[in-house]
Amino acid sequence: MAQPRYQQIADDIRRRIASGVLPPGAPLSSETEMVVEYGAARETIRKAIATLRAEGLISTAKARGSFVRPRWPIRRLGADRYKVETRQRDEQPAEKATSFTKDQGIDWSAYTMDKDFTEVPADERLAELLQVAVGTPLLRRHFVFRSHGVPQQISTSYLLLDMVGGTPVADPTNEPWPGGNIAQLATLGITVDQVREQVRTRMPTLDEARTLGIGESVPVLTITRTMLAAGRPVEAAVDIVLPGDRVELDYVIDLGSP
């Protein structure tokens, strides 16, 4: 036994998916059919299927069957997406909006959001990110971005209540706001000049998987984002959650000796 039987079977199915014999969305043979096709016990077949599911190649549905997982087009979040936000404010009509939307050839009007604005005190982590005392009142804004009904991003953003309380920024009905956070802060006279992003990956929670419309075996990218104005943190987004099968983050690092 050079290779376990279940891996040979998984390899065979993987090959047929890669070659297009089994296109996205196509049903696999049922387990009982595979028992005959491969001449193996059902549990052996199931182990092969489990391998492929863990890789995210297929999904299984109770009482319905196993299917090749559809592949989504990649959405690129460009390194310049924030720069465009600032430039657009001065030079371009608002409808053109940010590269966040431009990348997909759509504008903000195609976006729908779930919004949830609340006031919360800063916990330890937020206090450190925003460089304020624990307990400082914050405006917590929770968003689910959708484009043409397809969920694209979950994010939870925090702003200093001192800074935005009573302003249009704190009014949920103004969302979605063309130009995003940076444009919003600009209306308050705050010029964001630096954005820091800390990128990690993990498996989604059950809720996140449902909200983003991804399988439980599709990882997510998470970003902790801090916006700085004159070296001072003015906004923190602790858990921007992006579906890992549809997103690519694009960064450019300039090394010109300063």
Place this chain on the structure above:
Amino acid sequence: MAQPRYQQIADDIRRRIASGVLPPGAPLSSETEMVVEYGAARETIRKAIATLRAEGLISTAKARGSFVRPRWPIRRLGADRYKVETRQRDEQPAEKATSFTKDQGIDWSAYTMDKDFTEVPADERLAELLQVAVGTPLLRRHFVFRSHGVPQQISTSYLLLDMVGGTPVADPTNEPWPGGNIAQLATLGITVDQVREQVRTRMPTLDEARTLGIGESVPVLTITRTMLAAGRPVEAAVDIVLPGDRVELDYVIDLGSP
């Protein structure tokens, strides 16, 4: 059956790991022991164990037993890791090396690598990244970086053979090279002034999971990196694979209006 038996068993073991009853490195009961302890069939026990292994909580060793996996600290790959590489070349002793290593408080001497240097013609993707014709001869360098024996990174880097053929850079015995790629290219008179990173996430292949020592359901971060000198691509790394449970990527985006 509110919850499957194997999940109850997995939960029980998970709880004992979380609470410290089973500390990192501790052996679990053997499967045959668990059959008695939990009063379940061995395959049911094995499914519980498989769940925990996939989560990266435990590791199993043939003929030795199952053990609680030690947890590794998060390694931060800073936004300035490339800048440090260039600065270090001029101002610091080579032993201090890059922030890639500095972040962990270790130096290059703690690194061991698997190296594999070959010559390959550019395929379509590489040709586009490096802006050369398809078929252009490239030097392909495959690395597995380890720090104190712990796998940290798999990468495959491509350089123009025209540029590096016959130089010390093309000699595997010179690896690991303090200061990394940028220092290497500097010795050839090439000054890298821009680095582009495209970040994605996906599930690891079985091979990658084994090489990186992560569970099969621990996602990986992948980076496609391009190094540019005077606007021209000089190096491309198509698939830098990082273990998602112990890496954070840190980027800073400057918005100073140019």
Place this chain on the structure above:
DNA sequence: CAGTGGTCTAGACCACGCT
């Protein structure tokens, strides 16, 4: 109601590590 994937059992043989 027939067919599906999900769970579970009680066996079996194997390669491998330890002592």
Place this chain on the structure above:
DNA sequence: GCGTGGTCTAGACCACTGT
């Protein structure tokens, strides 16, 4: 040689989906 985890089999019952 004994105990370990890895693989595999041939059954069984269940909850659920589709028609």
